[in-house]
Amino acid sequence: MKVLGIESSCDETAASVVEIDGADNCRLITNVVASSMDLHAQFGGVVPEIAARSHIESIMPVIDEAVQSVDWDDIGAIAVTKGAGLGGSLLVGVMTARTLAINKNKPLYGVNHVEGHIYANFINSLSTPLLADYTLPNSQPVFPMLGLIVSGGHSQLVLWRDHFDYTLLGRTQDDAVGEAFDKVAKITGLPYPGGPSVSKKALDGDAFAFNLPKARMEGKYDFSFSGLKTAVLRHAQEMCGKDFTFPSKMLPDSLSEAQKADISAVFQRVAIETVVDKTVMAFDEYSPASVVIGGGVASSPELRRQLADRLPIEVHYQDAKLMTDNGAMIATLAAFTATRGRPADDPYKLAIQPNLSM
Numbered sequence: 001m002k003v004l005g006i007e008s009s010c011d012e013t014a015a016s017v018v019e020i021d022g023a024d025n026c027r028l029i030t031n032v033v034a035s036s037m038d039l040h041a042q043f044g045g046v047v048p049e050i051a052a053r054s055h056i057e058s059i060m061p062v063i064d065e066a067v068q069s070v071d072w073d074d075i076g077a078i079a080v081t082k083g084a085g086l087g088g089s090l091l092v093g094v095m096t097a098r099t100l101a102i103n104k105n106k107p108l109y110g111v112n113h114v115e116g117h118i119y120a121n122f123i124n125s126l127s128t129p130l131l132a133d134y135t136l137p138n139s140q141p142v143f144p145m146l147g148l149i150v151s152g153g154h155s156q157l158v159l160w161r162d163h164f165d166y167t168l169l170g171r172t173q174d175d176a177v178g179e180a181f182d183k184v185a186k187i188t189g190l191p192y193p194g195g196p197s198v199s200k201k202a203l204d205g206d207a208f209a210f211n212l213p214k215a216r217m218e219g220k221y222d223f224s225f226s227g228l229k230t231a232v233l234r235h236a237q238e239m240c241g242k243d244f245t246f247p248s249k250m251l252p253d254s255l256s257e258a259q260k261a262d263i264s265a266v267f268q269r270v271a272i273e274t275v276v277d278k279t280v281m282a283f284d285e286y287s288p289a290s291v292v293i294g295g296g297v298a299s300s301p302e303l304r305r306q307l308a309d310r311l312p313i314e315v316h317y318q319d320a321k322l323m324t325d326n327g328a329m330i331a332t333l334a335a336f337t338a339t340r341g342r343p344a345d346d347p348y349k350l351a352i353q354p355n356l357s358m
C-alpha cells in the first residue's frame with residue numbers, strides 16, 4: 001500500500017510517498033522538502049505568519065513533485081500532520097489534504113507529528129536511484145521500544161509496548177531542547193538554527209571549562225531547559241565582567257571566539273546529559289528491546305556519543321534527512337495505522353490540533 005504524507009506543522013513544507021508491504025517493510029519512494037528557514041534566520045526563530053504564507057506558496061508544487069513518479073491510482077491513503085504545531089501552518093496542510101482526499105476519493109489519516117518523528121525509524125528501504133544519497137538503518141525497531149523525541153518544539157520520552165500502545169513517561173515542562181540550542185545561539189551570536197551552529201562551535205571549546213546546573217524535576221522523566229538557558233545568559237554576562245543588567249543583544253560583540261566556543265561546548269554537554277540521564281534511567285527501569293531517537297536534535301553527534309557511551313544496546317537512528325521535519329514520517333505512521341485497520345478521519349471534518357499531546 002502506498003501512502004502520500006503531507007507535513008506543514010512548522011517551517012518545512014513537505015510531501016512524500018512511502019510504501020508498506022505485508023511484512024511491514026517501509027520503502028521510501030519520494031521525499032520532497034521546501035524550507036522557509038532562511039526567511040526566519042534574521043529573526044532568530046520561526047515567525048508563524050511568514051511560515052504560514054510560505055506553506056501556501058509551496059504546498060502544491062511540493063506535493064506535485066512528490067507524486068510525479070507515482071500513479072494516483074496506486075495511492076491507498078493520504079496522511080497529514082494535524083498537530084502539534086503552529087495553527088496557521090497546520091491549517092494549510094490539513095485543508096490541502098482534506099481537499100485532495102475528497103477530490104481523489106482516498107481515505108484520510110490525520111496524524112500526530114511527534115509520534116511521526118519516531119516512525120521515521122521504520123523506513124528500511126529505498127526506491128533507488130532517485131534517493132541514492134540516503135543511508136537507512138538495516139533493521140526496524142522492535143517492541144518494547146523506548147523513544148526519545150528531541151526537536152525544536154518537543155522533548156518527550158515515550159515507552160511503546162506495541163504500535164499504538166504507548167505511555168508518555170515524561171516531557172519538557174518549558175522549552176524544548178532544540179529551542180534551548182536556538183536561544184544559546186542567539187546569546188552567542190551564532191546563526192539560526194542554533195543546533196548545528198552551537199554543535200560546530202562546541203568543537204573548538206572545552207566542555208568542562210565551567211559547569212551549569214541541571215534542573216531537578218518533580219516528574220521522574222520530565223525535563224526543563226529554561227533555567228539552563230538563563231544560566232548560560234548569566235555566565236556569558238559574567239565572562240564579559242558585567243552583571244545581569246547587561247543587555248543580551250550586546251553579548252555577541254563582547255564575547256571572544258574562545259569564550260563562545262566554551263559556552264557552546266559546556267551548554268551542549270549539559271543539555272544533552274539532561275536528556276541522556278533520563279533515557280538511561282528509563283532504560284534501566286523498563287528494559288526495552290530497542291531505543292529509538294527522532295527529531296532535529298537527534299542529528300546531534302554529542303547526543304549519539306553520550307547514548308552510545310551509556311547504553312548497553314545500539315540506538316536506532318535514521319538518515320538526517322528523515323530526522324528533521326518531513327512527509328515520509330507522517331506517511332509511515334499512517335501506513336501502520338491503515339494496515340492495522342484503524343479508522344480513517346472524515347475528510348469533511350478533520351481539524352487541526354495545535355496543542356496535540358501524546
Ligand code: KG4
Pocket residue numbers: 010150151152153154177178179181182193194195196199295296297298299300301323324325
Ligand atoms: O524536528 P525539527 O526539524 O523541527 C521541529 O519539529 O522542531 O527540529 C529542529 C531543531 C532545531 O531547534 C535545531 O536547532 C535542532 O533541531 N538541531 C540540532 C542539531 N541539528 C538540528 N540540535 C542540536 N544539535 C544538532 N546537531
Ligand code: ZN
Pocket residue numbers: 113117151152295296324325
Ligand atoms: Zn518536528
